[in-house]
Amino acid sequence: xxxxxxxxxxxxxxxxxxxxxxxxxxxxxxxxxxxxxxxxxxxxxxxxxxxxxxxxxxxxxxxxxxxxxxxxxxxxxxxxxxxxxxxxxxxxxxxxxxxxxxxxxxxxxxxxxxxxxxxxxxxxxxxxxxxxxxxxxxxxxxxxxxxxxxxxxxxxxxxxxxxxxxxxxxxxxxxxxxxxxxxxxxxxxxxxxxxxxxxxxxxxxxxxxxxxxxxxxxxxxxxxxxxxxxxxxxxxxxxxxxxxxxxxxxxxxxxxxxxxxxxxxxxxxxxxxxxxxxxxxxxxxxxxxxxxxxx
Amino acid sequence: xxxxxxxxxxxxxxxxxxxxxxxxxxxxxxxxxxxxxxxxxxxxxxxxxxxxxxxxxxxxxxxxxxxxxxxxxxxxxxxxxxxxxxxxxxxxxxxxxxxxxxxxxxxxxxxxxxxxxxxxxxxxxxxxxxxxxxxxxxxxxxxxxxxxxxxxxxxxxxxxxxxxxxxxxxxxxxxxxxxxxxxxxxxxxxxxxxxxxxxxxxxxxxxxxxxxxxxxxxxxxxxxxxxxxxxxxxxxxxxxxxxxxxxxxxxxxxxxxxxxxxxxxxxxxxxxxxxxxxxxxxxxxxxxxxxxxxxxxxxxxxxxxxxxxxxxxxxxxx
Numbered sequence: 001x002x003x004x005x006x007x008x009x010x011x012x013x014x015x016x017x018x019x020x021x022x023x024x025x026x027x028x029x030x031x032x033x034x035x036x037x038x039x040x041x042x043x044x045x046x047x048x049x050x051x052x053x054x055x056x057x058x059x060x061x062x063x064x065x066x067x068x069x070x071x072x073x074x075x076x077x078x079x080x081x082x083x084x085x086x087x088x089x090x091x092x093x094x095x096x097x098x099x100x101x102x103x104x105x106x107x108x109x110x111x112x113x114x115x116x117x118x119x120x121x122x123x124x125x126x127x128x129x130x131x132x133x134x135x136x137x138x139x140x141x142x143x144x145x146x147x148x149x150x151x152x153x154x155x156x157x158x159x160x161x162x163x164x165x166x167x168x169x170x171x172x173x174x175x176x177x178x179x180x181x182x183x184x185x186x187x188x189x190x191x192x193x194x195x196x197x198x199x200x201x202x203x204x205x206x207x208x209x210x211x212x213x214x215x216x217x218x219x220x221x222x223x224x225x226x227x228x229x230x231x232x233x234x235x236x237x238x239x240x241x242x243x244x245x246x247x248x249x250x251x252x253x254x255x256x257x258x259x260x261x262x263x264x265x266x267x268x269x270x271x272x273x274x275x276x277x278x279x280x281x282x283x284x285x286x287x288x289x290x291x292x293x294x295x
Numbered sequence: 296x297x298x299x300x301x302x303x304x305x306x307x308x309x310x311x312x313x314x315x316x317x318x319x320x321x322x323x324x325x326x327x328x329x330x331x332x333x334x335x336x337x338x339x340x341x342x343x344x345x346x347x348x349x350x351x352x353x354x355x356x357x358x359x360x361x362x363x364x365x366x367x368x369x370x371x372x373x374x375x376x377x378x379x380x381x382x383x384x385x386x387x388x389x390x391x392x393x394x395x396x397x398x399x400x401x402x403x404x405x406x407x408x409x410x411x412x413x414x415x416x417x418x419x420x421x422x423x424x425x426x427x428x429x430x431x432x433x434x435x436x437x438x439x440x441x442x443x444x445x446x447x448x449x450x451x452x453x454x455x456x457x458x459x460x461x462x463x464x465x466x467x468x469x470x471x472x473x474x475x476x477x478x479x480x481x482x483x484x485x486x487x488x489x490x491x492x493x494x495x496x497x498x499x500x501x502x503x504x505x506x507x508x509x510x511x512x513x514x515x516x517x518x519x520x521x522x523x524x525x526x527x528x529x530x531x532x533x534x535x536x537x538x539x540x541x542x543x544x545x546x547x548x549x550x551x552x553x554x555x556x557x558x559x560x561x562x563x564x565x566x567x568x569x570x571x572x573x574x575x576x577x578x579x580x581x582x583x584x585x586x587x588x589x590x591x592x593x594x595x596x597x598x599x600x601x602x603x604x605x606x607x608x609x610x611x612x613x
Contacts, residue, residue, distance in 0.1 A: 028412055029419075035409065036426045039484070043433070045452060046442050061455045109337035118330025128337070131345050135544055135594060137570060137587040141355060141580050142348035145362070165340025172337065197329040226436040228547045233575060247437040248551060251444075259445070266438035277432055281425050284432070288488050289495035292533055 043270075050264040057259050073268070076261030080249060082238045084265055087246035094156050094231075094242060095224040101163030102171050102220040103213055109166045110175035111201045115187060125176075131169045144233060158234045159227075163220075171216045174291050178212035179205060215287040218280050222273050243269045356585035361578045373585035384586070386561040387569035393475055394565065395542040398482035403534055406486040410493035411523070424491065431487035439481070440551035444468060447477040468552060471562035478563060481548050489534040496530030497523070528609045536601050543594055546571070566590060 041063075049057045050072055052065040077084045112118070113125050147158040166172060182205065190200050206213070231242045241249070247269055250262055277284065287293055331338070356373055358366035377384050409427060413420055433439055446452045449466030457464040467473045500523065508518045549557065549565040557564030557572070570590070574583035 028417060032409075032412060032417070032423050036423060039426055039430055042442055042446055042452075042484075043429075045446075046438075058450060058452075058455070061452055061459070105336040105340075108333045108335075112330050112333035116330040116333060118327040121330060124334065124338075127341065131341065133595075133598070134345070134349065135540075135587075135590060137544075137567065138352050138591055139345055139348035140352075140587065141574055141584050142351035143344060144574075145351075145580070146343075146348070148362070162340060162344050164336060165344060166337035167340050167344055197333070201333070222432060223435070226433075228435075228437055228550070229571075232550075244437045247441060251437075251441055251551070252554070262441065263445075266441050269436060269438045270433055273433055273436070274429075277425075277429060281428075285424065285428060285491055288428075288491045292492050292537060293488065 046263050047267055050260065050267045052260065054258075054260045057263070070264075072258075072260030072264040075258060076250070076265040076268075079258060079261045079265075080238070080246065080253065082241065082246075084243065084246055084268070086239065087241050087243040088268075090156070090235075090240060091225055091242040091244070094159050095221050097156070097160040098163045098224040099217045099220045101160060102166075102168055103217050105164050105166035106168065106171040106216065107175055107206065107209070107213065108201070110172045110179055111197075111205055113172070114176045114179035115184075115200075115205070116197060128169050128172060132173065140233075147234065153234055154237045154240055156235075156240070159224075159230050168220070170293070171220070174216060174287075174293075175209065175212055177291070178209055182208050211283065214280070215283050218276055218284060219287065219293065222276055225272055352584045352587060355581050356588050358581040359579075360581040360584075362580060366581060369581070373582050374589075376582075377585060377589065383561065383564065383569055387557070387564045387566045390475065390557075390562065390564050391543060391566040394478060394482075394545065395539055397475070398479045399535065399538045399542055401479065401483045402486045402538060403489055403531070405483055406490035406534070407493050407527075407531070409486070410490045410497060411519075413490075414494060414497040424494070427490055428487035431485040434481070434485040435547060437547065437551055440548045443477060443481050443548065444552045447480075469559055471558075471560040474553075474559060474562045477552065478545075478548050482542065482545070489538060492534055493527070493530060496527050500526045525610045529611060532601070532605050532609045536598060539597065539601075540594055543590070543597075 044063050045061075048063045048065050051068045051070060052072075053067060053069050054072070056066060109128070113121065113128070143158070143162075144153075147153055150157075152158050152161075186204050186208075187200050190204055195203070226244065227242075228244045228248070231245050232248075235241055235245060238249070247262075247265055250265060355366055357368060357370060359369045359372075360366040413423055417423065430439075447467035448454075449469065451467075453467065454464035465473055467477050504522050504526075505518055508522060513521065544567055545565055546567040549563045549568050550571070553559075553563045553568075555568075555572075557568050566586075567590075570583050570586045573579045573586060
């Protein structure tokens with residue numbers, strides 16, 4: 001987010017002069033470090049289980065494996081009739097298209113709500129806010145029937161097409177909030193120079209809104225990557241499975257046999273999210289802090 | 296502002312030399328048409344994917360529908376059966392309420408506690424904040440649910456850890472009295488996103504209020520009780536509403552941990568899981584639609600109740 005609009009909320013103010021005693025400080029850090037370890041322990045344990053020899057996985061609660069062995073990754077990758085390469089590719093295609101759809105469609109609608117004056121704008125804006133309150137379960141079944149009639153079940157279309165119709169109203173709202181913070185003088189000057197709304201949207205709003213577009217894009221990617229329910233309903237052919245469905249199938253089919261493979265694939269499925277987190281942590285945290293995004 | 300913008304449009308149109316004779320329609324188009332062009336994808340989605348399906352779903356809830364034969368009108372039979380003759384509905388409602396009541400307060404208390412620890416000038420804030428937020432970001436995925444299922448299995452990691460202290464843990468997942476707790480712990484583990492919102496809220500409280508209170512001799516505890524808590528109530532309210540609605544809608548962890556069954560003995564049969572079973576397991580689409588509308592009603596009532604009671608405890612400064 002731009003410094004101008006966000007820093008007032010998220011940038012740390014200078015810490016209050018150290019009124020805390022050294023002892024208090026040590027206590028707080030001890031507590032926080034202990035809590036951090038507790039938070040990360042399950043994740044690190046899974047990582048370490050994925051590189052352990054099979055017989056050692058449940059033998060110890062320590063994190064450091066006695067020897068590192070990537071055999072589980074190979075076994076897991078090819079452990080089902082369809083390889084995890086296929087699932088990963090499917091997930092990737094859906095996630096990338098979802099990002100494109102959300103960014104394009106939501107920014108168009110947000111520009112109309114934030115900047116254009118037209119009859120009924122307030123009414124539609126209220127409707128848009130209303131859709132954010134409705135749990136998706138209400139529209140789930142008729143949507144399923146619709147996509148079934150269209151012959152879209154077992155394709156990625158039911159998961160992707162709605163995104164190009166701005167179905168994630170939440171991102172519209174996020175962008176409206178941001179667009180409103182861009183000085184109106186810019187549009188007005190452009191209009192004076194003969195720019196129509198398209199050019200203002202394309203040449204002024206979008207370039208100035210890269211931070212919010214990036215936030216929306218990253219959250220879109222992560223949520224789509226992690227989505228289980230949508231693919232569970234619409235994808236029944238293993239060749240169309242996403243990585244989440246692949247994992248679930250792996251659990252079912254190998255309930256007690258190949259834990260190493262299961263943890264290896266679980267770890268792999270978290271890698272993209274983890275890297276997004278590593279590189280865009282600030283953006284993600286600011287997105288949460290200023291808009292209260294769930295999850 | 297409106298006048299300025301409208302005249303700007305007029306000037307812009309004039310500058311492009313549009314003949315005045317094209318008149319009213321062109322003017323109306325310039326004024327309103329562009330708005331609807333930009334809104335078009337959303338409008339199609341709104342009617343085709345939200346409003347239309349919502350109306351259809353309400354209709355289906357009064358029918359019996361199995362996807363193969365066309366829906367058959369049954370009046371209020373679905374709702375009557377839900378209310379009077381469906382033990383699984385009652386069980387799933389009980390489990391869901393239990394989950395909401397257990398997970399949300401614990402999660403918020405944790406989030407607030409850690410946010411307060413982090414707020415007052417702790418060194419390495421960004422590192423701690425990132426570590427505490429990470430689980431929130433990963434938490435929705437199947438991998439975490441799989442991991443959880445393994446951690447809390449009878450011979451899993453949690454019991455191995457307990458054994459080191461000489462405690463013999465139960466088989467958490469397969470015992471109906473404990474299974475819900477594994478899901479609660481998983482939810483609380485993801486306290487990161489409310490924590491970040493609390494942190495942002497704490498930043499808004501002017502430090503001079505604390506300085507003034509210190510000068511007046513107020514203890515830290517009293518400062519927390521008299522300054523922090525009241526000024527934070529809008530954020531607490533927001534977090535509570537959002538987290539509660541999310542908890543009502545939880546699905547993936549219960550599905551994965553119970554293998555899709557909601558067992559043992561319906562002890563993890565979340566409402567959404569039951570709805571899924573009815574719709575896509577038993578293909579009772581009409582019945583599931585009625586269940587969906589009851590969920591809307593419950594969430595709506597809860598939200599309305601929260602907003603009504605909020606005026607008695609949420610403190611808005613301005």
